[in-house]
Amino acid sequence: MHGTPPGVRTLRNYRREWLFKDVVAGVVLSTLLVPQGMAYAELAGLPPITGLYTSVLCLLAYAVAGPSRVLVLGPDSSLGPMIAATVLPLLAADGDSGRAIALASMLALMVGAITLLAGVARLGFVADLISKPTMIGYMNGLALTILIGQLPKLFGFSTDADGLIGEVDAFVQGVADGRTVAAAVAVGGGCILLILLLQRLMPKIPAVLVMVVLAITVSVVLDLDEHGVKTVGRLPEGLPPFTVPHIGWGDLGPLFVGALGIALVSLADTISNASAFAARTGQQVRGNDEMIAIGTANMAAGLFQGFPVSTSGSRTAVAERAGAKTQLTGVVGAALIVLMLVLLPGLFSDLPQPALAAVVITASLSLADLAGTRRLWRQRKAEFWLSVAAFLGVALLGVLPGIAVAVGLSILNVFRRAWWPYSTVLGRVPGVEGYHDVRSHESAGLLPGLVIFRFDAPLFFANAKAFREEVLRYTRAEPATRCVLIAAEPVTDVDTTAADILEELDAALLELGVSLVFAELKDPVRHKIERYGLTRTFDARRFHPTVEAAVEAFRSDNGVDWGETP
Incomplete structure (x- = not known):
């Protein structure tokens, strides 16, 4: 019985009265999965369709292997910049999307292998390598990096800059050169304002879904494409084939370094979310089982043109509020995405690109924890400065070096306390x-x-x-x-x-x-x-x-x- 996958055990004990709630929650969840999946794929430097492939495969895999009944996996705003920082430097000047997908898929397989092995070896404690203050600083730096990186898309143009300072300079230069598209700014700004207002005033309403419907409607009625506003375009029809990504031997080293950082952040995020939701539902957190489940989900995504995934607090909260009882919620969400890809691939073709930028920007705002930073300043100045150092590590050195800085600072803080104890x-x-x-x-x-x-x-x-x-x-x-x-x-x-x-x-x-x-x-x-x-x-x-x-x-x-x- 112990070797039975958690999903099978849940199915054996499934109650009939749960079915309606799981189906309704799955329908609600799918309305969030589609726009977020596409937006986070672009954040990772990949075609929007890969975000949907990733969502489907990781949801199905976690439904079988995941020990939690309510956690929702998928593309994540905190991993997007790390994926881009790993994959984009390995691309040729032409930025071939097929090679980018292969690299991202291999990255997912590596993340999956690392977390699977760590779970089997019962190394769940590695998620504790990042202390709360350094994690706050890292996430604040990540939020700023994402926000700055999405501003050109919000203003209707693109840049090839790298690093926070370079991106700020390129954005300012683009605005100064008159590359701003007024209609794109109006659409993107309106979408951000709408999401934030709905989340604050009517939190039970799916703000992203309302924004997407209105954005598509405005795009069609006003023919925004003719006014210089880029749209998503028609998605490829059907599902991806089983694919073993082919990359060069020289790519393995940089991918492995990126995979280590992504695995660490994914595990820390998953354990913290699992603990928070388990406390509310009376479940018990099993860190090593979660690692195995996350590894399985990443392996599944990597074999079907996907990229690394993590749990999402926002999507899990949506599913929970909608009445989700088991992982059947995720299965229903995945099935609806599949139906859309097979029957309605053009459903989101008129969605403006600035609307996807709005999804990412509002997600980045939720990553920042300014209240936590202020609390550190009031309660313990030393940990506040640790948080600032982690923030500067991300902002000045980049996303991947930033996670190394965060881990290093956490370990040094432990050593400092033992070195100079009271x-x-x-x-x-x-x-x-x-x-x-x-x-x-x-x-x-x-x-x-x-x-x-x-x-x-x-x-x-x-x-x-x-x-x-x-x-x-x-x-x-x-x-x-x-x-x-x-x-x-x-x-x-x-x-x-x-x-x-x-x-x-x-x-x-x-x-x-x-x-x-x-x-x-x-x-x-x-x-x-x-x-x-x-x-x-x-x-x-x-x-x-x-x-x-x-x-x-x-x-x-x-x-x-x-x-x-x-």
């Missing part, structure tokens, strides 16, 4: 049990001759010297010190470098006539100390089960009582 002296606070930070409690009393020192991190090669210097500093600050007691409960590890430095510290303290003792040291850490041979000098009397026991032993040996904080 440390303090503990004292006794009148009327409060235990021993507490003297920085937070001015009334805390100190026992004459005893320093109770707490170091809030594992001891390892990077921070062991800082630990030694802090202990010696506190010892020298009070010449009457006879004992340093390490409140070792936060010390979860001691490596060999730290063990050697502990031995050096003990020798230095003995020269000063000061003994070094430990309290609340965890058994696994003490066993390591024994294995390192430190028990030659650190005998059993140096270790106490609690800080209280160690303090009482010191008082008994030295006949002292509590004093006041110096």
